[in-house]
Amino acid sequence: MIVHLLAGDRPRSAALALILTAILVSLAFAPFLFPGTRSLETAARICIFIVLVASYDLLLGYTGIVSFAHTMFFGLGAYGVALGCEHIGRSFPALGAGALAGAFAAVALALVIGLFSLRVRAIFFAMITLAVASAFAVLVSQFSGLTGGEDGLNYSIPRALTPALTIVEGELFGTRLNGKLLNYYLVFFSALILFLLLLRIVNSPFGSVLKAIRENDFRAEAVGYRVVRYRIAATCISAAAASLAGSLFAIWLRYVGPDTVLSFEIMLDILLMVVIGGMGTMYGAVIGATLFVLAQNYLQTLMSGASEATAGLFLLPDLLNSDRWLLWLGVLFILSVYFFPDGVVGRLRRSR
């Protein structure tokens, strides 16, 4: 049953299976295991980024396409939900319509970019995606009447997904049973379904063709597969999944803005997560996103504690000052690339 759900793609390492199970259980019971707003925010962000990173891995790791437009697709899904709620009202049909419109726009844009640029060399495709994504970010901030510009949009989502709804009075393991909890599980299960869907795609015959194209596109063509068509299809699927991840993000945050969903910083974060987890392994997305989001959210706290603990020592408290967390995140990234050149998943699979 589990193997069927995983589309036959076993973790192929006991340690990896254990880590993945631990992450799944932690996320499934996060509201009760780690009560508190901050930990719930972190858990939801991890769920969403797993889908976003997995969808990017479909492109980079499985098809060998470098794109810098992934945050644009993420943003399209997020703005779709935001505009849906703004213009249709705070209802589930508005959420659905917004998410669908965002995904449709993302697929249409991916199709156009793919048709115009996937025939050319990979570096040109990367440059074109960079240009289109930058232009899109400028457009979003310029069309402030529609998008809220740099300030972004605040909107209301259905009451059933907000803390205003109380399911049962009282608390369970320190967590109030309200709409926020429902919202978290909407994010969790949607992310789980999307991830399993992506896993199924990369393990299908279509996925085999993508891997063949990544390895040698002429050989794949000489077997009888139109490489451009497959690359465009992969780009469209990846864009749709990124857009749906963006929609989940918008539902969770109840706010969208260029810095939150369209910034180039998020694009870099996605790249880092793919590399840390391991390219071409969907499970790498799970590990990369979890490690990275945890580091982003808790490294400062950890460093602040370490700085206090080493207060009397020479230089160390200054080095561990929580303001220097980005420096340490960089060091962690360099170390992870040095020790895990094919990502955490690749390393675990090799050392089984």
Place this chain on the structure above:
Amino acid sequence: MPEPILSLSGVCTDIAQYRILHGVDLEVARGGVTMLLGRNGVGKTTTLRTIMGHWRARAGTIRLHGRDIIAAPTAAIARAGVGYVPEGMGIFSDLTVEENMVLAAVSGPLDRMRLERIFEAFPPLRTFWRSPAGTLSGGQKQMLSIARAMAEERRLYLIDEPTKGLAPAIVSTMAAALRNLKRQGASILMVEQNFAVARALGDTAAVMDDGRVVWTGAMADLAGDTALQERLMGLRMEGA
């Protein structure tokens, strides 16, 4: 004389600013094995790649089964029934042996009977069916490469140096499998440097020099004439 399955006429191919093929004229008979011979660097591999559309011909015509394919996309040429075995164990090493074979059957599911015949010819493929192809030995990779071309019924096989760099025992396995393919009536155009294999399999030979076919005739005529071999290829062929 029946219409050839493949015919090239005046084919010229450039790679970057260099002209590699200077007007290749070549015919592959239906149900026969044509050996493309010649020294290194005379354009044999480029000829196969030009037929497959990897390098685009600048001039000339290429007809497959009577249809001009000179401008056809590579995938369309493959789907028209051309099984191509590239030089240098051209497999997908990130995929398993099974995935490689499933991928090769482009027009439908892999036929079980045909697969059994492939397993009989290349037993290691059954043993390593679920292993990543990248972990196979050199000989096994070449077996997989040829098995991939045999995954479906093809009108024509283009095989580029199938025995290059292989141990003698593997060369025998390979030659036996190709002989079997020939017995089934396959049309084959093969580049081969191992003259013993070429002589055993070939019906006709085409010798290339400086981007042109300079001699065509029966394989037996070439095999029996060492003076001709020296004149065309600059050497007497071992095993002749």
